[in-house]
Amino acid sequence: MGTFWRSDHCQDCGKSADIPVDWDLRVRYCSECELTNTTKFDSDAPPRLVCDPSVDIRKLIAIRPPTFNPAFVNADLIAVTDAYEAMNAQERPAYQDGRHRMLIDTRIHARECREWAARLAQFKRAAVKAGRKQAIEDKLIALGWSEDSAKLYIADYGRRSRFSYREFVDKCEPLTDAEWAEIQPDLQELMATTRADAASQAAKAVLLADRTQAI
Incomplete structure (x- = not known):
């Protein structure tokens, strides 16, 4: 056999x-x-x-x-x-x-x-998916989005945009250059939104903490 x-x-x-x-x-x-x-x-x-x-x-x-x-x-x-x-x-x-x-x-x-x-x-299948996820993370890190990529996958903020980041990452097929070139503009836009949202939430948390201490 x-x-x-x-x-x-x-x-x-x-x-x-x-x-x-x-x-x-x-x-x-x-x-x-x-x-x-x-x-x-x-x-x-x-x-x-x-x-x-x-x-x-x-x-x-x-x-x-x-x-x-x-x-x-x-x-x-x-x-x-x-x-x-x-x-x-x-x-x-x-x-x-x-x-x-x-x-x-x-x-x-x-x-x-x-x-x-x-x-x-x-x-x-698990190896292919892991390789794809790592390839995407490496590309995002090279573009300066290292911390944002992990947050985006966990929260799957992509559900609010034109595509789901988690679904994109979890596809069971190797990442191709053509696929990356096609999705990169939308992905960078989503990353920027994610970073802005995180900064806004952090600012609100600081403001709330200051108000609590003042009271």
Whole structure:
């Protein structure tokens, strides 16, 4: 399964499009190759071996469960069918039992991989957002807005302007030069407003304190 983490290409055609892994079927196919390499079926009427209709294929090969649209990999069914046909009647029960035990482990492994992949994706999103926030803060510091940027994010004063600073910072994508160039004028205007508001509040606090002492 380690190969899935070294490449995001379709394992059949080689197309790269950040294709997710199908952990239940243990494959990575693009949408086109999935159509030609897998077969979907009705979970209420699962396919059976052609050579032995009494055998439900779900007991022999990995399948995608109903939760994720039931399907199987065509090559898996062909391989199992060939092996099954080559056996005599006495060998088949043991073969089915072995495949069944293996599939239990496969399903457990698929669940663990899916959970791990979700944690990894969450970690990557957090890293992208943290990198974006740091890039914005670095640019604002360079423009002389170091203290104001932190205050603005916490209070989200941007809700009163043409855009939300917090939403701008929290987007899950790297900050681009084009994006920064487009937003910088509005952002600097917002920063100036934030600084003026803070100064006004500070002045009011001092005035109130002086009046309190005078009384």
